[in-house]
Amino acid sequence: MNPILQVKNLSLQTREDKRLLVDDVSFEIEEGESVGLVGESGSGKTLTALSILGLLPAAVEVKSGEILFKGESISQMSSSALQQIRGNRISMIYQDPMTSLNPMMRIGKQIQEVFDAHEIDDSKEKVIEALRSVEIPNPEEAFSSYPHEFSGGMRQRVMIAMAMILKPNLLLADEPTTALDVTIQKQILNLVKRERQENAMSLLWISHDLGVVSEMVEKVVVMYAGRVAEIGAVKEIFQHPRHPYTNGLIGSIVKRSHQERLLSIPGIPPKPWTIESSCAFADRCPRVQTDCTVQKPAFPTENSHSYSCFHPEGSQS
Amino acid sequence: MTKKSSRKTWFYYYWNSLSGRIGLILLTLLLLGALCSLFHILPYGPLAQDPTAIIKGPSWHHLFGTDQFGRDIFSRVLDGLRRSLSVSVVAVFLATFLGLFIGVTAGYFGGFLDTLAVRLSDIFFAFPAILLALAIVSALGHTWIDTSFAIAIVYTPIFVRVTRGPVLSLKELDYIKATKVLGYSSSRILIKHILPNIMPILLVQVALSLSWAILTESGLSFLGLGTQAPDASLGLMVSDAQSLVSFAWWTLAAPSLFLMLSVVSLNLVGDGLRDSLDPTRKSI
Amino acid sequence: MIAIRVENVFKSYESQSKDRKVQALGGVSFELQGGEILGVVGESGCGKSTLTRIVAGLEKPDSGAVFIQDLPLEPIPLFNSKDRIRVVQLVFQDPYSSLNPRQTVFQTIHEVVKIYEPTLTSDEQAARVKQLLSQVGISDDLGSRYPHQFSGGQRQRICIARSLAANPEILILDEPVSALDVSVRAEIINLLLDLKEKLNLTYIFVSHDLEIVKHVSDKIVVMFKGEIVESGTWTEIMDTPKNDYTKSLIAAIPVMNQF
Numbered sequence: 001m002n003p004i005l006q007v008k009n010l011s012l013q014t015r016e017d018k019r020l021l022v023d024d025v026s027f028e029i030e031e032g033e034s035v036g037l038v039g040e041s042g043s044g045k046t047l048t049a050l051s052i053l054g055l056l057p058a059a060v061e062v063k064s065g066e067i068l069f070k071g072e073s074i075s076q077m078s079s080s081a082l083q084q085i086r087g088n089r090i091s092m093i094y095q096d097p098m099t100s101l102n103p104m105m106r107i108g109k110q111i112q113e114v115f116d117a118h119e120i121d122d123s124k125e126k127v128i129e130a131l132r133s134v135e136i137p138n139p140e141e142a143f144s145s146y147p148h149e150f151s152g153g154m155r156q157r158v159m160i161a162m163a164m165i166l167k168p169n170l171l172l173a174d175e176p177t178t179a180l181d182v183t184i185q186k187q188i189l190n191l192v193k194r195e196r197q198e199n200a201m202s203l204l205w206i207s208h209d210l211g212v213v214s215e216m217v218e219k220v221v222v223m224y225a226g227r228v229a230e231i232g233a234v235k236e237i238f239q240h241p242r243h244p245y246t247n248g249l250i251g252s253i254v255k256r257s258h259q260e261r262l263l264s265i266p267g268i269p270p271k272p273w274t275i276e277s278s279c280a281f282a283d284r285c286p287r288v289q290t291d292c293t294v295q296k297p298a299f300p301t302e303n304s305h306s307y308s309c310f311h312p313e314g315s316q317s
Numbered sequence: 318m319t320k321k322s323s324r325k326t327w328f329y330y331y332w333n334s335l336s337g338r339i340g341l342i343l344l345t346l347l348l349l350g351a352l353c354s355l356f357h358i359l360p361y362g363p364l365a366q367d368p369t370a371i372i373k374g375p376s377w378h379h380l381f382g383t384d385q386f387g388r389d390i391f392s393r394v395l396d397g398l399r400r401s402l403s404v405s406v407v408a409v410f411l412a413t414f415l416g417l418f419i420g421v422t423a424g425y426f427g428g429f430l431d432t433l434a435v436r437l438s439d440i441f442f443a444f445p446a447i448l449l450a451l452a453i454v455s456a457l458g459h460t461w462i463d464t465s466f467a468i469a470i471v472y473t474p475i476f477v478r479v480t481r482g483p484v485l486s487l488k489e490l491d492y493i494k495a496t497k498v499l500g501y502s503s504s505r506i507l508i509k510h511i512l513p514n515i516m517p518i519l520l521v522q523v524a525l526s527l528s529w530a531i532l533t534e535s536g537l538s539f540l541g542l543g544t545q546a547p548d549a550s551l552g553l554m555v556s557d558a559q560s561l562v563s564f565a566w567w568t569l570a571a572p573s574l575f576l577m578l579s580v581v582s583l584n585l586v587g588d589g590l591r592d593s594l595d596p597t598r599k600s601i
Numbered sequence: 602m603i604a605i606r607v608e609n610v611f612k613s614y615e616s617q618s619k620d621r622k623v624q625a626l627g628g629v630s631f632e633l634q635g636g637e638i639l640g641v642v643g644e645s646g647c648g649k650s651t652l653t654r655i656v657a658g659l660e661k662p663d664s665g666a667v668f669i670q671d672l673p674l675e676p677i678p679l680f681n682s683k684d685r686i687r688v689v690q691l692v693f694q695d696p697y698s699s700l701n702p703r704q705t706v707f708q709t710i711h712e713v714v715k716i717y718e719p720t721l722t723s724d725e726q727a728a729r730v731k732q733l734l735s736q737v738g739i740s741d742d743l744g745s746r747y748p749h750q751f752s753g754g755q756r757q758r759i760c761i762a763r764s765l766a767a768n769p770e771i772l773i774l775d776e777p778v779s780a781l782d783v784s785v786r787a788e789i790i791n792l793l794l795d796l797k798e799k800l801n802l803t804y805i806f807v808s809h810d811l812e813i814v815k816h817v818s819d820k821i822v823v824m825f826k827g828e829i830v831e832s833g834t835w836t837e838i839m840d841t842p843k844n845d846y847t848k849s850l851i852a853a854i855p856v857m858n859q860f
Binding site for chain 3: 265
């Protein structure tokens with residue numbers, strides 16, 4: 001199979017004091033595959049996603065590694081070359097529907113801008129058709145409306161319309177439903193699933209919500225403290241998590257009997273730059289041994305189920 | 318009640334700001350000068366006339382020369398500085414307390430009192446500060462207390478506005494709501510929870526107001542409505558210098574220089590305070 | 602013993618943009634026994650936040666009544682002349698804005714203890730503060746730190762300790778874990794369950810997350826557009842929901858149990 005996206009040994013650091021934020025992250029997305037990037041705050045998942053499109057904040061830079069899109073390196077690409085790809089071949093939708101749209105511009109015009117930016121004929125009909133396909137009622141009216149006239153769920157649909165309008169090969173979704181009510185979330189998830197199918201699009205879904213991820217993706221990449229902890233098919237990850245962090249994460253969510261105490265992971269994730277020579281999870285791991293505190297376990301390569309741990313779940317000791 | 322750790326970082330940020338550093342050093346020097354006047358450690362008495370040394374340029378005997386009465390300009394300038402600073406400090410002190418009290422209670426309790434406070438402040442704002450001060454001083458009198466009062470009244474509305482704004486947003490914060498649910502008295506909430514959290518903004522405004530107050534006081538003296546002759550005052554000296562400046566430039570240069578330094582140093586201190594509030598912003 | 606009785610509460614607000622009144626609560630009624638956990642679940646705009654504010658006394662209902670242990674609830678006056686004891690306490694959603702940034706953790710809790718347990722000597726008060734903090738898993742030596750030096754989960758624990766310092770009968774928890782990381786939520790939920798047992802508290806647990814509410818609550822009320830559309834025990838609601846909205850809420854939960 002052809003991977004449409006390859007992240008190879010990507011490391012990110014702060015520009016000013018060179019603090020490591022993301023450490024040697026590698027994973028692939030096959031053509032047509034949907035992959036979930038899962039992690040909590042400080043895991044580096046958002047930064048990793050932003051670096052795919054060269055959208056890192058000014059304070060962060062790429063330390064090493066590369067990103068390949070359809071075999072071509074995009075991490076070294078110039079800004080103008082990347083412009084061709086953004087919105088066109090790779091699109092992104094974001095978490096906060098309140099701030100992702102320009103409040104001063106009508107919806108229709110904002111979507112037309114996507115066409116203009118890529119020098120494609122921007123017909124009003126195409127835009128209205130796009131609005132219709134994301135199930136916005138009265139698309140003709142919506143065309144001339146402003147973002148503040150819409151609810152969060154509707155705005156998210158507009159964002160999806162904008163992201164999908166040039167039929168990208170890959171969609172990056174950074175927690176797009178976290179701020180939405182659960183019934184609206186369900187609608188948006190179904191919408192994205194449908195768009196994916198209709199356009200044979202690959203998907204990178206970034207979230208901390210394992211439940212949502214389990215519905216949307218085929219493969220899961222679990223990140224912790226800037227590193228990849230585990231990669232595997234979604235079923236494998238949920239049924240046989242090997243990394244103790246993944247295990248703890250799933251254990252803290254899957255509900256046991258009523259009011260029974262949940263599994264928790266005491267402590268907080270370390271900052272990526274403070275764990276140079278140990279496993280990231282060592283100080284919170286129930287299975288920790290001496291070797292975990294003095295060496296970094298090898299990071300997952302692209303096997304079907306790989307993890308970064310000296311003493312994974314299911315092994316002895 | 319130890320706040321050591323937070324005070325250390327606050328000053329660290331303050332000192333980190335170039336503006337703040339320069340401002341503080343300058344201000345300290347000026348304050349020392351004013352103190353000299355307070356303790357009468359001046360080269361000459363500010364009122365002492367020397368008929369043998371009339372309109373002499375700057376020299377080792379008279380650092381900034383003498384005026385038409387043979388009075389040492391340097392001593393007079395320091396004396397004038399002291400006067401300006403005392404008037405300003407008292408005025409801003411009064412304005413701060415009054416403005417704080419009105420602003421915080423109006424902002425916190427809202428309602429009719431708040432509307433009243435805002436409308437009254439708006440009326441005061443409609444007038445240029447110096448005009449208002451003029452009017453009040455004409456009514457009250459020329460002693461330095463009257464001048465302080467006049468300036469205090471003029472600047473109170475600024476403090477009302479500067480304190481009311483933050484209070485309006487603060488009172489919506491969860492930790493203030495928490496104090497209410499805990500049953501705290503209103504005075505406890507205002508004094509222990511609201512006030513400490515507007516202190517930084519308040520201090521910046523105090524520094525700025527001091528600089529404006531010095532200008533206002535000088536303006537009033539310049540117009541003859543503040544300090545009266547033969548007492549020294551920066552504004553008055555500038556006014557006197559008008560007729561002398563063409564042949565005795567130092568009579569104008571000295572008071573103007575010190576006036577400018579006072580205002581600039583206080584503004585820089587204000588910048589430094591603002592930087593220490595929000596270290597991510599940089600002035601210089 | 603009926604800990605809380607809410608009778609037919611209505612509350613409307615002036616809407617700034619539309620020049621008319623928006624009804625946040627339209628005739629809400631329910632009862633809660635002492636020692637029970639009531640889960641209030643609903644999506645944005647359903648009125649659950651308004652309900653928490655009214656039961657905590659931060660706002661007065663337009664009509665209807667709230668009884669705490671058969672006594673009418675006294676709303677918090679705008680001008681409060683002295684420190685008063687309140688038996689209903691509230692833990693807020695956002696741990697980043699619910700602590701005074703200019704007070705150390707010790708000072709924050711101590712202030713409550715001074716008011717609610719005035720008969721203790723100052724040494725006893727200090728000991729009580731330490732006890733409250735350790736009860737929520739915050740160690741002794743961290744008392745002299747400021748809120749910004751703690752993580753979100755730790756701050757939420759401190760807020761819980763602050764509420765408990767008031768020896769409340771009833772604790773309202775307004776989305777207490779929504780702003781926290783997933784792995785931290787479990788700890789806080791466990792802590793809340795432990796404390797409830799230990800101190801025999803009554804909880805109103807408000808959340809938009811039906812999974813959490815289902816796990817924690819004895820009884821559940823489902824809110825939609827200012828009304829309670831369904832109420833019952835947690836098993837009744839989850840296994841045999843009757844209202845369509847309740848059913849759609851349940852259906853919207855991402856299915857993880859397929860594995």
